Amino acid sequence: MVLDYRIERDSLGEVRVPAKALYGGQTQRAVLNFPVSGLRPWRAFIWSMATIKRAAAEVNRDLGLLDPILAESVVQAAQEVIEGRFDDQFVVDPFQAGAGTSHNMNTNEVIANRATQILGGGLGEYRIHPNDHVNMAQSTNDTIPTAIRLGALWRLDELLAVVISLGEALQEKSIEFDDVVKSGRTHLQDAVPVRLGQEFSAYSVAVLRDAERIRRSAKGMRRLGIGGTATGTGLNAHPEYHVRMVRRLAELTGLVLYPSDNLFESIQSMADFADFSASLRTLAITLTRIANDIRLLASGPATGLDEIHLPAVQPGSSIMPGKVNPVLAEMLNMAMFHVQGCDYTIALAAQAGQLELNVMMPIIAHALFESMQVIIGSVGAFTEKGVRGIRVNRQKAEGWLARxxxxxxxxxxxxxxxxxxxxxxxxxxxxxxxxxxxxxxxxxxxxxxxxxxxxxxxxxxxxxxxxxxxxxxxxxxx
The missing domain is CATH 1.10.40 (Ribonucleotide Reductase Protein R1; domain 1)
Structure with missing residues (x-):
């Protein structure tokens, strides 16, 4: 009978691992220990960790610390992970052991087993060892924060593109609506006239300024503490490892990266993540306000303001025929509430470090990557399916002003x-x-x-x- 599992052994004893899994015993223990949410790591977290493993193998090889044949197998296996070939092998829940040891070992084991296959071995044979080879000169404590930085930077241009696209779409509407004079409103009461174009120009500038805030805060993410190993001392890493790793990671990713000026701070402090997340929260606050205004201006049509019309993208009610709701703006509201919740999680986790380490990094990683994905998806949909199709109801807007x-x-x-x-x-x-x-x-x-x-x-x-x-x-x- 062919067993559907294999036996692996670690310092705690034997572990049954699914027979065809590229991950190994420590990952399997994490799967069994943390059946929390059913969630998996975001692609950015897989990509960034594999990129670090590839760079480490190359740097350690060049420093004469890792046999070139072994290094080449690690490089090839890591590159396959980078390309997304084994995403289904990353199975540890985001709510996991502190610091991210489980995610780090999931990465180490997948790459070690795949590299072993490349060398002609079988799963669990570990001709390439997860710790001794794949994790050489590394600790969870410096790889995880480095991976969070790289993963966020990996999607930064994508995120900025959708935010800027929204700002530009709002600016186009401000030009289109510039000749529409309407009633201004303060305190939700009548105020002196404004042009609809002026309202939309304010929305545009606010969004574009938030994009600049995001770009500014991302600068802090470019400082890498890789090479600090467990506490920032760099124990078990070559003296040149840190600088060489930053250089190689920049080459592999095409990102602008800098060596950390204090490896202890890079491991202890999550302030750069909190700062970057705060810029996303500020955008979420802006977009919540704009979405609320859009919904208010489109309210009605018979008993609301009805000054603008949104694209009708789906029926609005299961019981009221003909009803059409501002669903893209409603979706954006909900998405931005979620982003603000993720930021609060990051803030709580960032302040929860003790002494040489913050063990809450796994949830920081998950919340930050989730915020970026939710912004990219929701803002893109709101822009393309909502904002670009907004039409003015000139008769209603000018009619309110006359009264x-x-x-x-x-x-x-x-x-x-x-x-x-x-x-x-x-x-x-x-x-x-x-x-x-x-x-x-x-x-x-x-x-x-x-x-x-x-x-x-x-x-x-x-x-x-x-x-x-x-x-x-x-x-x-x-």
């Missing part, structure tokens, strides 16, 4: 604040426009000029209120 009594603000330099407030009160009580009330009183000779000892003319009132666009351009009207 807005707060345009009396334009008369402040002529009649003063108190008289203007009385005009608004009367207009609302009579359900007529404030312009009608002001013109009536000017015609009756009951409005006096604020600064000059004379009556205000009908022509002055008409001039101040006749051009609503002029009220959106600043300065003193009248």
């Amino acid at each position: 807005n009594a707060i345009v009396v603000t334009a008369l402040n330099p002529i009649i003063g604040y108190a008289v203007g407030a009385a005009l608004v009160k009367e207009a609302l009580e009579r359900d007529v426009t404030v312009g009608k009330v002001a013109l009536e009183k000017a015609a009756a000779g009951s409005l006096r000029h604020l600064a000059e000892n004379r009556l205000v003319t009908v022509e002055e009132i008409a001039a101040a209120l006749s051009d609503m666009r002029r009220l959106t351009e600043g300065g003193i009207v009248g």
Whole structure:
């Protein structure tokens, strides 16, 4: 009978490992110990760890510490992992042993077993040893934080591209909508006029500024502490290993990378991750606000603002026929709530280190990579399926403005604040426009000029209120 498992042995004894698994005993123990969420590591975490293993094999070979034949098998196996051929062999739950030892050993064992196969051996034979060869000159404590940095940088350009694309799409809408003069609103109450294009230009600039915040915070991710090994001393690593590793990782990834100026800080501190995540949280705050505004401006159509129309991408109700909801904006809200939750997780984990190590790195890695994926997916969909298809409802936007009594603000330099407030009160009580009330009183000779000892003319009132666009351009009207 062919067994569906093989027996491996470690310092704790025997372990049954699935017969065809590339991973080994320590990974299997983690699978059995942490059946928590059913989640697997993000691709960025697999890619970055395998890249480190490849670079380490090459550097240790060049330093004369690893036999060239053994090194070549490790390099080939690691490259196959980098290319995604064995993603299904990375099976450890993100909620795992502290520091990420389980993920590190999952990587070491997969590469060791695949390298053993390349050398003609069988699974579990370990002609290439997970610790002695694949993990040479490394510790979980320096590989995991280095992998988090590399994984985030690996997707940085992709993330920035979708954020910038949204900013540019909003800017295009600001130009398209620039001639639409509408009622401004503060405190969710009527305010002086704005142009719809001005609202959208503010959205655009806010998003593009958040992209710059992300780019700025990513600079801290480029400092690599690889070579610090267990505590930052570099024990068991060649004196040249650190600098050579950073150089080789830069060559392999095409990323701009720098050696850490303090290997102890690079292992102890998670501040760079917290900083980068905070920039993602700031974007999430901005996008939550914008999504809320989009939903509000599109509310209705019969009983809401209805100033813009969003693309109808799916039916909105299982019971109310014909209902269409702002689903892309709703999705973005939920996605951004999740990003902010991930940031809170990272903040809690980043402050939880003790002395030489922060053992909460696995959840930092998972939350950070998840935030990036959720932003990339949600912002891309919101931009392409939502923002680009927004249309203005000019009749409704201009109709609300015509009923807005707060345009009396334009008369402040002529009649003063108190008289203007009385005009608004009367207009609302009579359900007529404030312009009608002001013109009536000017015609009756009951409005006096604020600064000059004379009556205000009908022509002055008409001039101040006749051009609503002029009220959106600043300065003193009248």
